[in-house]
Amino acid sequence: MSEKHNHVEEHRDDEASKLGMWLFIFTELLLFGGLFIVYSIFRHEYYQAFRESSLELSVTIGAINTIALLFSSMTVAMALTAMQKNDKKTALIMIGITLLMALVFLVNKYFEWGHKIEHGLYPGSALMPLLDRGHLLYFSLYFFMTGLHAFHIIVGMVLLFICLFKVKNGSIHPEKYALLENGALYWHLVDLIWIFLFPLMYLIS
């Protein structure tokens, strides 16, 4: 038997792995969903304090981050399109832009949080327990929800870095791109959560 005929068919099911990714996304949605319910009840109870606290956030930074995430969501979708069209170079560029946008988001977040921390506003600080209950709840939820979201950004970046590497070395190719597709799905999830976080945290009128 020649080498050629010795080839073992690779066992894989892209459709099932995508379904698995979606099931994971559902758990993530419910995780953040629960937090949004907590947020809505306390916002209802301490509306004035939530409103005052939200004025401390910069709508400009929030809007820039929204645009960065929406744009990156498009570029990662374009990376998948490029891969399906067997255009490796475009795919690499698009994943690169997505990662750059993610970095922009995190740098913005760094300055935003840094500004708060400078003023002694962070979980466990000496100032936090002195705030009244409404303000305390707002900032606790703010740090927890945006922090958990930022953590998802970092995980997404790691995932996309792996994709970038695998596209480059050819282990993700037009016949096999499930990892890139699932990585893109994860990245869209991160965008999806921010779509709700932005108006709820930054825009309370």
Added chain:
Amino acid sequence: MANNVSHTTEYRTLGKVLLFLMLCTFLTITVTGIHLGPFSVTVALLIACAKAYTVMTYFMHLKYESLLLKLLVGFVFVLFVLIILITFIDYAFR
């Protein structure tokens, strides 16, 4: 073995979707800027839902997915709405 069944979305479509999403973002910021009272949060959430729907339909390719997946997404959405309802009813009549 090639078992890719995913739909390919054209660049142009993705660009149009982004444009729509940007417009929605602009609208959200403008709407919450003018005082609509209790309606402003409703409007902001409605726009957010429209954005989420668009992202899932086009960016996440849900439009071209199997009926099973669409039903699953619908099921999760209904589940979430039920959780909200039960929590709020519990909270309101405490």
